[in-house]
Amino acid sequence: MRLPSSGCTRAQACLPPNTLAEVEVDLRLRIAPVRGHLPVDQITRQQVEQLVADLLRTGASVRMVRGVVSTLRRLLQAAVDWGLIASNPARRVRLPAPETHTRQAHEHVLSMPELSRLIGACKGSLRTETMIRVMAEAGLRRGEVIGLRWEDVDLAGLRLHVRRSVSDVHGIRQERTTKGKRSRRVAISEGFAERLAAWRVRSGGDRATGYVWPGRVGAPMSAHSPNQSLARALRRAGLVDEGGVRLVTPHGLRHTAASLMLAAGVPLIVVSRQLGHANPNVTAQVYAHLLVDSQLDEAAAAFAGLGSS
Numbered sequence: 446m447r448l449p450s451s452g453c454t455r456a457q458a459c460l461p462p463n464t465l466a467e468v469e470v471d472l473r474l475r476i477a478p479v480r481g482h483l484p485v486d487q488i489t490r491q492q493v494e495q496l497v498a499d500l501l502r503t504g505a506s507v508r509m510v511r512g513v514v515s516t517l518r519r520l521l522q523a524a525v526d527w528g529l530i531a532s533n534p535a536r537r538v539r540l541p542a543p544e545t546h547t548r549q550a551h552e553h554v555l556s557m558p559e560l561s562r563l564i565g566a567c568k569g570s571l572r573t574e575t576m577i578r579v580m581a582e583a584g585l586r587r588g589e590v591i592g593l594r595w596e597d598v599d600l601a602g603l604r605l606h607v608r609r610s611v612s613d614v615h616g617i618r619q620e621r622t623t624k625g626k627r628s629r630r631v632a633i634s635e636g637f638a639e640r641l642a643a644w645r646v647r648s649g650g651d652r653a654t655g656y657v658w659p660g661r662v663g664a665p666m667s668a669h670s671p672n673q674s675l676a677r678a679l680r681r682a683g684l685v686d687e688g689g690v691r692l693v694t695p696h697g698l699r700h701t702a703a704s705l706m707l708a709a710g711v712p713l714i715v716v717s718r719q720l721g722h723a724n725p726n727v728t729a730q731v732y733a734h735l736l737v738d739s740q741l742d743e744a745a746a747a748f749a750g751l752g753s754s
Contacts, residue, residue: 476517485524490534493517497538507541514540555581555693555701557708559684566682571644573674576658578640579605580671580695583631584702584720587672587695588612591665592620593657595645600638605631607721611665620665629721671695703732710743 476496483492493514500510518535525533555563560581567574579585585593588610597606608628611620623629633641644657660666672695679691686692693701699720706716717728 472516472520476513485521486530488521488534490538493535493538497540501541511540514538554697554704555684557705559682559692560701560705562682563678563684566678570674571640571647572658573678575637575641575644576671576674577678577698578637579633580698581701582637583633584699585631586610586623586699586721587668589623590658590671590695591656591668595655595657598641598645598657600642600645603633603635603638605633607631612668623721627721627723629718631719631721703728707732 496517497510497514500513501507505513514535518533518538521530521533521535524530563577563581564574567577576590579590579593580587583605585605585607589607592609592611593605593607594609597608599606606628607623607630609620610623641657648659655663656665658666658670660670675693675695675698676691679685679693680689684692703716703720706719707713713728713732714725716732717725720728722728
């Protein structure tokens with residue numbers, strides 16, 4: 446899809462840098478290779494729907510497809526606003542239903558024995574072990590793991606102060622506030638704190654502002670590093686399917702943390718705070734399927750003595 450250069454200048458002026466970077470990625474890598482030969486005034490709704498079908502056929506996730514169409518809608522709406530086209534052909538395009546958080550949690554969660562196997566497979570690398578544990582026990586998101594600094598770690602108090610996230614945009618690492626722009630304090634176990642302390646000594650992490658898991662020359666590690674470290678550990682632990690595909694992703698470890706906490710009887714509101722959800726209702730919607738029927742007995746037990754003589 447070709448937009449006039451004047452339009453690009455206006456987009457750059459109107460869109461925040463992070464949003465503009467996401468638009469450029471979608472346009473260059475996902476839209477242009479399929480529909481890049483078409484001038485903006487020749488794009489039809491049928492062609493946008495074909496783009497959706499082509500992306501799905503090549504293995505793109507539903508989330509990616511919906512994001513690409515959102516980008517295309519934004520670009521075409523800008524063309525409408527600038528008087529380049531009369532209407533937005535992507536406005537009412539039919540999209541695949543979004544995957545629910547509940548479905549994702551069902552598909553990408555480790556049991557406690559599986560998590561123990563995974564941690565056991567990391568014994569030769571404190572870096573990998575502690576990185577995996579901060580996701581699987583404390584529920585940190587991948588960007589939060591990358592952005593965690595030693596000044597955020599309170600080993601004595603068994604707390605982490607999660608206040609930043611690091612992401613890659615066109616190969617450039619950008620540091621921003623956490624999702625929802627809210628920092629949070631996260632509890633960690635004594636066992637994890639001991640391993641984290643050992644990693645601090647091993648890594649020479651004495652600088653107060655240094656990253657807990659740095660990349661080269663002290664910079665934030667690549668966004669791919671947690672994925673690669675986890676993938677190697679999963680293979681060593683035998684936690685792959687018949688096709689050799691890993692059973693869990695970094696975000697799946699976050700789901701694992703929530704699942705195991707709820708299974709252990711941790712109150713929903715506490716799990717919500719640990720994960721940094723904006724509202725406990727979000728946590729309830731995602732993980733309601735984990736609250737088994739037997740746990741309802743705890744609600745009834747609160748009234749066990751009522752009316753007895």
